[in-house]
Amino acid sequence: QSVLTQPPSVSGAPGQRVTISCTGSSSNIGAGYDVHWYQQLPGTAPKLLIYGNSNRPSGVPDRFSGSKSGTSASLAITGLQAEDEADYYCQSYDSSLSGFWVFGGGTKLTVL
Amino acid sequence: QVQLVQSGAEVKKPGASVKVSCKASGYTFTSYGISWVRQAPGQGLEWMGWISAYNGNTNYAQKLQGRVTMTTDTSTSTAYMELRSLRSDDTAVYYCARPVGVTHYYYYMDVWGKGTTVTVSS
Numbered sequence: 001q002s003v004l005t006q007p008p009s010v011s012g013a014p015g016q017r018v019t020i021s022c023t024g025s026s027s028n029i030g031a032g033y034d035v036h037w038y039q040q041l042p043g044t045a046p047k048l049l050i051y052g053n054s055n056r057p058s059g060v061p062d063r064f065s066g067s068k069s070g071t072s073a074s075l076a077i078t079g080l081q082a083e084d085e086a087d088y089y090c091q092s093y094d095s096s097l098s099g100f101w102v103f104g105g106g107t108k109l110t111v112l
Numbered sequence: 113q114v115q116l117v118q119s120g121a122e123v124k125k126p127g128a129s130v131k132v133s134c135k136a137s138g139y140t141f142t143s144y145g146i147s148w149v150r151q152a153p154g155q156g157l158e159w160m161g162w163i164s165a166y167n168g169n170t171n172y173a174q175k176l177q178g179r180v181t182m183t184t185d186t187s188t189s190t191a192y193m194e195l196r197s198l199r200s201d202d203t204a205v206y207y208c209a210r211p212v213g214v215t216h217y218y219y220y221m222d223v224w225g226k227g228t229t230v231t232v233s234s
Contacts, residue, residue, distance in 0.1 A: 002156065033217055033218065034213075034218045036220035036221075038157075045207055045224040045225065045226050046157065046207070046209075047224070048220060048222050051213075051220040052220070057222065087156075089156065089157050091157075091159075091220065091221075093217045093219070100159065100162065100171050100173070100216070101147070101162070102159060103149075103156060103157040103158065103159060104156070105156045
């Protein structure tokens with residue numbers, strides 16, 4: 001089990017909006033630590049998508065946005081495109097014995 | 113441009129050790145650390161540990177304590193991850209990545225290597 005919980009899969013049609021949740025606890029997200037998101041296209045290395053809860057690195061389309069509240073965070077993707085089909089992972093710091101930096105289990109986004 | 117170039121694929125027998133390298137370029141190596149993340153086939157990302165290239169301080173995931181060692185060679189801007197007593201469930205793609213942020217509590221990984229496949233099989 002991952003310290004951060006994500007839904008295994010989400011799906012949406014082109015042009016739609018989807019959200020991916022990342023639920024943590026009082027030792028990570030709830031303690032105020034930032035949440036970061038990564039996109040992993042098939043057969044490639046992860047790529048930074050969102051950092052510091054809601055910031056986009058240069059080159060990431062503004063269709064991608066992040067938010068955080070309490071012990072959870074969310075990644076929203078609007079105007080869904082076929083090339084968005086990928087695995088998405090959240091990451092944060094955890095102060096318990098689980099480990100320094102922790103990842104969610106990942107969410108597979110399918111564009112219908 | 114900032115780049116992390118990893119060593120090639122490895123095939124090892126159970127009980128052996130593997131050492132993966134990660135050569136950095138395009139930035140001041142000692143101003144950052146290097147994090148290692150692995151991904152078993154069909155599975156998610158697992159953080160393995162982190163080393164500061166500035167002073168060599170390390171922090172390892174609890175489940176790997178005693179089997180993993182991370183080092184750096186600042187003369188060649190290269191980081192190394194050695195995993196010992198390999199088991200079949202260590203079969204994975206191993207990534208190095210550059211952590212950035214205000215403090216380690218807020219670090220995220222902005223640049224990743226392409227990954228090194230390590231296969232453990234008898």
